[in-house]
Amino acid sequence: MYSLIRPLLFSFNPETAHHITLDALQLTYRLGLLPQLIKHPAVNPHKVMGLTFPNPVGLAAGLDKNGDHIDALAALGFGFIEIGTVTPRAQEGNPKPRLFRLPEAQGIINRMGFNNHGVDALIENVKRTNYRGILGINIGKNFDTPIEHAATDYLIGLRRVYTHASYVAINISSPNTKNLRQLQGSDELDALLTQLKAEQEKLADLYGKYVPLALKIAPDLDSEQIRQIATLLQRHRIDGVIATNTTLTRTGVEHLAQHTETGGLSGAPLCDRSTAVIHELATALQGALPIIGVGGILSGEDAVEKIQAGAALIQIYSGLIYRGPELINECVKAIRHLQRREK
Template sequence: MYPLIRPLLFSFKPETAHLITLDALQFAYRLGLLPQFAKRPADNPHKAMGLIFPNPVGLAAGLDKNGDHINALAALGFGFIEIGTVTPRAQEGNPKPRLFRLPEAQGIINRMGFNNHGVDALIENVKRTDYRGILGINIGKNFDTPIEHAAADYLIGLRRVYTYASYVAINISSPNTKNLRQLQGNEELDALLTQLKAEQEKLADVHGKYVPLALKIAPDLDSEQIRQIATLLQRHRIDGVIATNTTLTRTGIEHVSQHTETGGLSGAPLRDRSTAVIRELAAALQGALPIIGVGGILSGEDAAEKVRAGAALVQIYSGLIYRGPELINECVKAIGNSRSGVE
C-alpha cells in the first residue's frame, strides 16, 4: 500500500510528512492494522556485540529521536530499533527548513541539529513501551557545549540511558553540530573512548549488566583516518562500529536543484561511499568487532552488498522513506540468501 500513499505524503513539506507518518503509524498500530502494511520477516537470528538479533535489519537513529513510537516501529518487523540522537538537555535544533527531499536522486539532505526533548524525556518514553527487543540508544552532545567539554555530555548520556539500552551508540559524526566531527581525530577520539570505556566498566559493575558501546562514524574519512579509528576501537575494546552517518559531499547529485542545501546527505547517493568505508573498516578490524552498515540501502541487494563488504548488521532510514516497510522484509531475505550463498 505504501506506493499508493507516498505521493500524498510527498505533497507535504518533508518535516511535516515525517510527523504525519509517525502519527499515522502509531494510530494503525493501536488499531492492529500494521500487518496490512508490512509482512513481518521470518526469523534470521544473528549474534553481535554479545546480543542476539532476531534479524539483521534495524532502524537507524534519527527517525524516532525521542522514542515516541518504539512499539509501532518494531511492529514493522525490524530486528532492532535505534532511537535518538538524544542530548543531555532538550534543544530545538537548527532553524527550519532543515529537511529536503531529492526524489530525482532518491536522497535526503538534513541539517536537523539533534533536535530532541532531552534524555530524561526519552527515558520516560522507553519506560512506557512494551517493546522487549534490541533497543539501541544514540547519544550526542548539546550544541552549546564547547567541543573541549564534549566528553562530559556523552558521559551524562551514557549514565542516564545505560540501564534502558541494549546497546549505546556514540554519535560523533553528525555534520550538523558545529565541530562535532573533530572528535573523530586521533587524539580527541582516544581521550573520549578512554573516558567512555572506563564509565562503561564502572556502570557494568554497579548494575550487574554489561551494555555494549558502538561508535558511529562519518563517511567523509580518508583511508588513514579509517585505520586510526579501527586501531582505537580495538585498543579501547569498543563493542561495535556503525558505518556510516550522512555525507557532506554532493558528488553525483550536482544536477539536483537542492544539492546546494547545507547538511548531511543520505539515501542512494551515499550508498557507494558508505560501502567503501565498511570494506576498509572490515579489512582493518579483521573481525575484532562487528560493523553495523548504514547508508543508501534502498533494496535488498543494497543490504546484501553491505554484508558482503563486511557488515554484520544493517540499518535503514532514507530507504524507508522512499520504499516503505516492504524494504525491511526484502533486506532480511536478501541478506539471508547472501549468507547462504543463494543468488
C-alpha cells in the same frame, strides 16, 4: 500500499510528512491493524556484540529521536530499533526548513541539529514501551557545550540511558553540530573513548549488566583516518562501530537544485561511499569487532553489498522514506539468501 500513499506524503514539506507518517503509524498500531498490513520477515537470528538480533535489519537513529514510536516501529518487522540522537538537555535544533528531499536521486539532505526533548524525556518514553527487543540508544552532545567539554555530555548520556538500552551508540559524526566531527581526530577520539570505556566498566559493575558501546563514524574519512579509528576501537575494546553517518559531499547530485542546501546527504547517493568505508574498516579491523552498515540502502541488493563489504548487521532510514516497510522484508530475505549460498 506505500507506493500509493507516498505521492500524498511527498506533497507535504518533508518535516511535516515525517510527523504525519509517524502519527498515522502510531494510530494504525493502536487500532491493531498493523498485523493485517505488514508481513513480518522470517526469524533469522544474528549474534552481534553479545546480543541476539532476531533479524539483521534495524532502524537507524534519527527517525524516532525521542522514542515516541518504538512499539509501532518495531511492529514493522525490524530486528532492532535505534532511537535518538538524544542530548542531555532538550534543544530545538537548527532553524527550519532543515530537511530536503532529492527525489530524482532518492536522496535526502538534513541539517536537523540534534533536535530532541532531552534524555530524561526519552527515558520516560522507553519506560512506557511494551517493546522487549533490541533497543539501541544513540547519544550526542548539546550544541552549546564546548567541544573541549564534549565528553561530559557523552558521559551524562551514557549514565542516564545505560540501564534502558541494549546497546549505546556514540554519535560523533553528525555534520550538523558545529565542530562535532573533530572528535574523530586521533587524539580527541583516544581521550573520549578512554573516558567512555572507563564509565562503561563502572556502570557494568554497578548494575551487573554489560551494555555494549558502538561508535558511529562519518563517510567523509580518508584511508588513514579509517585505519586510525580502527586502531583506537580495538585499543579501547569498543564493542561495535556503525558506518556510516550522512555525507557532506554532493557527488552525483550536483545537477539538482537543492544540492546547495547545507547538511548531511543520505539515501542512494551515499550508498557506494558508505560501502567503501565499511570495506576499508573491515580490512583494518580483521574481525576484531562487528560493523553495523548503514547508508543508502534502498534494495535487498544494497543490503547484501553492505554484508559482503564486512557488515554484520544493517540499518535503514532514507530507504524507508522512498520504499516503505516492504524494504525491511526484502533486505532480510536477501541477506538470508546470501548466507544460504555461502554455506
